[in-house]
Amino acid sequence: MIALEVRALKKSFGGLYVTRRVDLAVEEGERRLIIGPNGAGKTTLFNLVTGEITPDSGSIALFGRDITRKPVRTRAHLGMARTYQIITLFGRDTLRHNVMLALLGLSPRRWNPLIDFAGQRDLAEQAEAALARVGLAHLAGRPLAETSYGERRRVEIAMALAQKPRVLLLDEPFAGLSIDERQDVHRLLMAVPRDVTMVMIEHNMDVALEFAERITLLHFGEVIVEGTRAEVVAHPRTREVYLGH
Numbered sequence: 036m037i038a039l040e041v042r043a044l045k046k047s048f049g050g051l052y053v054t055r056r057v058d059l060a061v062e063e064g065e066r067r068l069i070i071g072p073n074g075a076g077k078t079t080l081f082n083l084v085t086g087e088i089t090p091d092s093g094s095i096a097l098f099g100r101d102i103t104r105k106p107v108r109t110r111a112h113l114g115m116a117r118t119y120q121i122i123t124l125f126g127r128d129t130l131r132h133n134v135m136l137a138l139l140g141l142s143p144r145r146w147n148p149l150i151d152f153a154g155q156r157d158l159a160e161q162a163e164a165a166l167a168r169v170g171l172a173h174l175a176g177r178p179l180a181e182t183s184y185g186e187r188r189r190v191e192i193a194m195a196l197a198q199k200p201r202v203l204l205l206d207e208p209f210a211g212l213s214i215d216e217r218q219d220v221h222r223l224l225m226a227v228p229r230d231v232t233m234v235m236i237e238h239n240m241d242v243a244l245e246f247a248e249r250i251t252l253l254h255f256g257e258v259i260v261e262g263t264r265a266e267v268v269a270h271p272r273t274r275e276v277y278l279g280h
């Protein structure tokens with residue numbers, strides 16, 4: 036079954052086509068890597084898929100269901116989660132609370148302004164389980180501002196995984212990490228079960244290549260090469276627009 040299918044997707048900003056025409060089909064359970072030079076339209080593609088921006092034309096389907104015009108929240112309910120390139124967490128709050136907020140994002144309780152965190156035992160337990168999954172259970176009660184950059188990136192992955200996604204979009208999960216931290220995140224992503232389909236944008240080829248089964252190369256808003264890891268790496272167009280730089 037195709038988990039995520041994008042067809043003839045187009046998006047322009049002020050007359051400039053950032054997504055010129057993108058077709059993409061990611062199988063359920065697949066690990067797909069999206070590469071491309073700066074400005075190729077990778078993040079824009081993610082924004083279109085998650086619904087943060089609307090396409091000019093084309094369609095997006097999640098497990099066969101058309102979601103092109105569905106709001107972000109509906110897509111999240113249908114199983115889509117994302118980590119961001121820019122960290123957007125609450126510094127003074129503990130790791131546990133940050134993950135609980137991510138979980139509340141999918142819950143009707145989010146809309147209750149008087150929510151009492153202390154009374155949300157089930158949410159706290161889910162948040163702790165999510166933190167344990169990324170090796171941060173021991174830091175659950177620590178304010179986020181007192182954690183390292185690498186730990187925060189793992190919190191972001193915990194937040195996305197806590198939502199029990201069926202499709203997880205990862206925007207540069209290795210950006211800014213040390214070699215050791217990269218290995219931690221890599222191990223963590225490799226341990227995610229196959230019922231989660233993963234699509235990753237990443238510049239850091241050494242770690243990302245290992246992760247990917249199939250690779251899509253975007254250039255000026257179009258897919259110019261796609262195939263298995265070996266096929267894409269060996270392709271002359273890849274060398275020309277990407278690996279040579």
Ligand SMILES: Nc1ncnc2c1ncn2[C@@H]1O[C@H](COP(=O)(O)OP(=O)(O)OP(=O)(O)O)[C@@H](O)[C@H]1O
Nearest residue numbers: 048049053071072073074075076077078079080253
């Ligand atoms: N909201 C917007 N309004 C106008 N232009 C935009 C907008 N969003 C993105 N762009 C432009 O679209 C182009 C593609 O941006 P995008 O962030 O999708 O590329 P990218 O492949 O993710 O690049 P990078 O590797 O640098 O993150 C860029 O030239 C960017 O300036």
